[in-house]
Each structure stands twice: as C-alpha cells, then as structure tokens.
Amino acid sequence: MTIATSIDDTAVTRASGGDERAVIRVRDLSVTYEVEHPVRAVRDVSFDLIQGEILGLAGESGCGKTTLAYAINRLHKPPAVISSGSITFHDRSGTDIDLLGLDERSLEQFRWDKLSMVFQGAMNALNPVISIRAQLEDVLIAHRPRMRRAERRRLAGDVLDRVGVGRDRLASFPHELSGGMRQRVMIAMALLLEPQVMIMDEPTTALDVVVQREILREIVRLRDELDFAVIFITHDLPLLLEISDRIAVMLDGEIVELDTARRIHDEPRHPYTRKLLGSFPSLTGDRGSFIRTGAAIDDGASAASTDEGQDAR
Numbered sequence: 001m002t003i004a005t006s007i008d009d010t011a012v013t014r015a016s017g018g019d020e021r022a023v024i025r026v027r028d029l030s031v032t033y034e035v036e037h038p039v040r041a042v043r044d045v046s047f048d049l050i051q052g053e054i055l056g057l058a059g060e061s062g063c064g065k066t067t068l069a070y071a072i073n074r075l076h077k078p079p080a081v082i083s084s085g086s087i088t089f090h091d092r093s094g095t096d097i098d099l100l101g102l103d104e105r106s107l108e109q110f111r112w113d114k115l116s117m118v119f120q121g122a123m124n125a126l127n128p129v130i131s132i133r134a135q136l137e138d139v140l141i142a143h144r145p146r147m148r149r150a151e152r153r154r155l156a157g158d159v160l161d162r163v164g165v166g167r168d169r170l171a172s173f174p175h176e177l178s179g180g181m182r183q184r185v186m187i188a189m190a191l192l193l194e195p196q197v198m199i200m201d202e203p204t205t206a207l208d209v210v211v212q213r214e215i216l217r218e219i220v221r222l223r224d225e226l227d228f229a230v231i232f233i234t235h236d237l238p239l240l241l242e243i244s245d246r247i248a249v250m251l252d253g254e255i256v257e258l259d260t261a262r263r264i265h266d267e268p269r270h271p272y273t274r275k276l277l278g279s280f281p282s283l284t285g286d287r288g289s290f291i292r293t294g295a296a297i298d299d300g301a302s303a304a305s306t307d308e309g310q311d312a313r
C-alpha cells in the first residue's frame, strides 16, 4: 500500500496556531449529554485535519470517538449538545465555513457534498426495495439537480467501478449483494460527490477479516487517487498504525496525544498511549517491528515495505 500524499509533520503553522493545510479545524470542542447526570463526552478537543491525510482516532470504548465524529458532521442528536468550541471547514474554493453556524438547509447541502460519513451499520441503511443505481442517483438528484440523467448514470457506474463492486451491479438490489459489497456501495455513495473529507466510524468491523483488509486497501488507494482526508475510527490500533498518517489518542473525552503513526508506535509519550500499545502483543516484543507498509508521513521512513506488513494483509 503506497500512499502518495506526503503529510509532513513539521507542519506549517499559521499565526493563529493552526496548520495552513487544514481542511477541518476543531477548537476547544466540548459535547455534553444533557441527562440527569450530564456526561461531558468530548472535552475541549482541538486538532487540525490536514487535506489528504488519514487521521486515525483511537481509544477505548466510551472515550468519546463516535460523539466527536457525529458532532463534526453535526449529526449529534439530543440529549447531546455542543456546549462550546468551533469547527471550521476550509472549502476547496478558498472559503472558510463555520460548521456550527450552518442552518439545517445549508447543513443538508454540506453533508455528502463536502463531508461524508460511513459508519459500521451503514450497509443496512440501504433501502432494500430500491436498486443500487436509483439510490446512488438519488444523491445526485438531491445535490446536483441540474445534472442530466445520462451523466448521473455514468457517474453512478464510475463510482461503483471505483470501489470494486462494478457497474454491472447497478441494477441489483441490496439483498443481492454480500455485506462487504453493500458496505462498498456505501463507500461509493460517500465518494459520489467527491467530498474533501470522509469520516469512517468502524466501517469494516462487521465484516470478516479478509474483506476488511480488501476494503481498507481500497480506501487508501481511493484517498491516493482523490486526495480526500479521512478521520478513521476503530478500536483496532494495529490497523490504525498501518493505514493512518497520524493518530489521535482519546481518553475520557480528551485527545491526550496526536502524532504521526510512526511516532505513536516508536515513541509514545502519554502513559495511556503506551498502555494501549501494550494491550496489543503483536505490536510489542520481537514482533514489535513497525508493520505499516508505506504511510505517507514524512519522518524519513515512508513507503518502507516489510514482509511482515505484506503478511498482515
């Protein structure tokens, strides 16, 4: 897996304290579940998502990963409330969009078009009685109302080819496809409008390991081709080390460490990161060599391909 974009971690910082290549800038974001005993699920989180990078979000169950992901896309529902902070999206046109300031209508336009999301159960969100073609075309009808029918059909076919399902499945209904294929269709849908950012929350967890690997390889390849940024959430730290450029480690609602995948692996600074790494025996001891096969972080060791890494796929 060779990653083309180069995320140089000697980031070019702006006077405002951010990375000038950021596509999303989150500052001091807090999300609270306003229940009888309020839960501050996300606490003063700040980070930049850099254009074209895969940012892994790691941390144990309940640390706030999903809450953070949903809040970024404004998909959080009551009792969750964004209690403070800001989220800025830097559009490819050059405009900065204040995500927390968007009204519902603008949000609907924004989602899928600029930022899309694929989550674990996404494949079950496909409508069982509508063909794949119609479901893909519906997204285009909603977001590109002036697009001609022939162009819609071509794009729907192209995107299915891209994710490895193939345009010959356009007429299929969801139940005619395997779980892996349906999840690929959801990824196709997420790619359809060529968003700048994709948030993936455990997108392959429900699938068997071989299919997971294939899909992950596709995601990295598509990222190389289309240069979108990804926030990738999973419990599987070894997997994150393999595919991410950088990794943010969350603990009790806070990001306690954010660094290149290589440094998270080689020189973890926070005790919790060390504990997390230690809980995966395959990452420590004799087999503890770095298993990534070519992530793009510019720390002098990118694109190193090891036999062990090949085996891991």
Ligand SMILES: Nc1ncnc2c1ncn2[C@@H]1O[C@H](COP(=O)(O)OP(=O)(O)OP(=O)(O)O)[C@@H](O)[C@H]1O
Pocket: 033, 035, 039, 041, 059, 060, 061, 062, 063, 064, 065, 066, 067, 068, 079
């Ligand atoms: N609807 C809710 N009401 C109250 N508390 C909630 C609600 N949803 C989540 N929480 C709490 O918010 C915290 C963060 O949950 P969240 O689902 O974001 O964690 P996570 O890291 O994504 O976990 P997992 O990996 O298991 O999905 C947890 O303490 C959880 O119990």
